[in-house]
Amino acid sequence: xGWCRITILCLIWQxxxxxxxxxxxxxxxxxxxxxxxxxxxxxxxxxxxxxxxxFADLHFGENAWSDWGPEHDLNSVKVMSTVLDIERxxxxxxxxxxxxxxNFLVHNASLYWDQAISPTRARNIPWATLFGNHDDARFxxxxxxxxxxxxxxxxCPSANVSGELQNEMFVLMVLDEFILNWEGLFxxxxxxxxxxxxxxxxxxxxxxxxxxxxxxxxPQNLWPSVSNYVLTVVSPKSDHNLPVMFMYFLDSGGxxxxxxxxxxxxxxxxxxxxxxxxxSSIPEIVFWHIPSKAYEKVAKKVADGRTxxxxxxxxxxxxxxxxxxGMMKLLKERPSVKAIFVGHNHGLDWCCPYEKMWLCYARxxxxxxxxxxxxxxxxxxxxxxxxxxxxxxxxxxGTLHSEVVLST
Ligand SMILES: [Zn+2]
Numbered sequence: 047x048g049w050c051r052i053t054i055l056c057l058i059w060q061x062x063x064x065x066x067x068x069x070x071x072x073x074x075x076x077x078x079x080x081x082x083x084x085x086x087x088x089x090x091x092x093x094x095x096x097x098x099x100x101f102a103d104l105h106f107g108e109n110a111w112s113d114w115g116p117e118h119d120l121n122s123v124k125v126m127s128t129v130l131d132i133e134r135x136x137x138x139x140x141x142x143x144x145x146x147x148x149n150f151l152v153h154n155a156s157l158y159w160d161q162a163i164s165p166t167r168a169r170n171i172p173w174a175t176l177f178g179n180h181d182d183a184r185f186x187x188x189x190x191x192x193x194x195x196x197x198x199x200x201x202c203p204s205a206n207v208s209g210e211l212q213n214e215m216f217v218l219m220v221l222d223e224f225i226l227n228w229e230g231l232f233x234x235x236x237x238x239x240x241x242x243x244x245x246x247x248x249x250x251x252x253x254x255x256x257x258x259x260x261x262x263x264x265p266q267n268l269w270p271s272v273s274n275y276v277l278t279v280v281s282p283k284s285d286h287n288l289p290v291m292f293m294y295f296l297d298s299g300g301x302x303x304x305x306x307x308x309x310x311x312x313x314x315x316x317x318x319x320x321x322x323x324x325x326s327s328i329p330e331i332v333f334w335h336i337p338s339k340a341y342e343k344v345a346k347k348v349a350d351g352r353t354x355x356x357x358x359x360x361x362x363x364x365x366x367x368x369x370x371x372g373m374m375k376l377l378k379e380r381p382s383v384k385a386i387f388v389g390h391n392h393g394l395d396w397c398c399p400y401e402k403m404w405l406c407y408a409r410x411x412x413x414x415x416x417x418x419x420x421x422x423x424x425x426x427x428x429x430x431x432x433x434x435x436x437x438x439x440x441x442x443x444g445t446l447h448s449e450v451v452l453s454t
Contacts (some may be wrong), residue, residue, distance in 0.1 A: 094282045096427075177245055384453055
């Protein structure tokens with residue numbers, strides 16, 4: 047093998063700005079939306095539903111120097127587009143590992159992050175994201191680049207072309223003029239520096255460039271965990287802002303720090319839930335990326351024939367957080383917590399009862415990341431009066447399976 051040529055799938059930033067002006071929201075709308083974090087049922091009539099699609103483990107941006115990396119990203123866009131067009135959800139949750147940052151050759155991981163949210167944004171559907179263990183991971187130099195094959199030659203995005211190449215999705219840049227040789231790295235090739243992008247930078251870029259993003263910064267005292275926030279689904283009756291359900295989003299770590307939900311995050315959620323739902327009368331659901339140790343316990347019970355579950359159980363072992371620091375204890379004490387949803391294990395998509403709630407996996411949505419299990423997405427359907435929470439998996443080929451009621 048000699049030096050090989052690299053193609054980098056590159057998003058052009060301008061389209062996010064275009065979408066922002068098209069949806070007609072001004073800065074004031076953005077401020078009030080971020081302040082109250084409320085989502086309303088579509089339709090506004092009794093008995094209507096609120097539907098959420100979960101996209102887990104997309105792993106955008108892998109192996110940009112090969113053919114399969116960019117191809118995987120295109121396939122992941124197709125999976126999301128299929129699910130969105132069949133299910134037509136009101137909201138999308140990106141459940142972490144949106145990108146594989148340890149595999150990037152670009153300076154700014156938000157380029158790939160933006161590709162991952164583009165199918166949802168293009169359909170004008172609001173969304174929220176949280177972090178997985180790959181989103182801010184450091185670049186890992188492939189060891190074979192240091193053998194005789196050498197470090198591949200790199201095609202880098204160029205700052206002066208972004209205004210010309212606007213596309214609603216993204217643009218495959220394979221033009222010779224972008225070839226940056228190693229001299230280029232020392233003469234203005236800063237777009238090719240493998241710098242890594244922090245959780246704060248990724249989130250700031252998403253929130254400030256997208257009015258449809260409901261993602262929130264957690265308080266600074268929870269750092270290095272960042273994606274900690276609460277969203278409220280409110281009554282379909284337009285004359286009220288009655289909460290129907292609270293959605294809690296947590297950063298389960300990994301990447302630049304250990305894969306864990308800290309004690310201080312648990313205390314924050316204890317105070318927050320007490321503030322918004324003091325008597326635990328409103329149903330609550332919780333999202334994070336890496337399964338807690340309770341998932342391991344449940345899987346063991348299933349193997350012993352002591353628990354009935356729905357979905358794929360035995361394709362791989364549960365890869366849990368590094369430690370349990372009090373979050374599960376808090377959630378077990380709240381009768382209003384109906385279910386927790388995680389990603390991380392690409393081969394698992396089960397839901398199992400645990401104490402008075404359900405522990406659920408999403409479904410591996412992306413072509414990036416390990417494993418070749420068929421791709422799909424978990425769907426949640428919330429109904430008001432009476433409250434119900436139903437879920438199923440929608441596959442890339444359009445089929446549906448593992449339907450389960452999580453509100454009982
Ligand atoms: Zn993953």
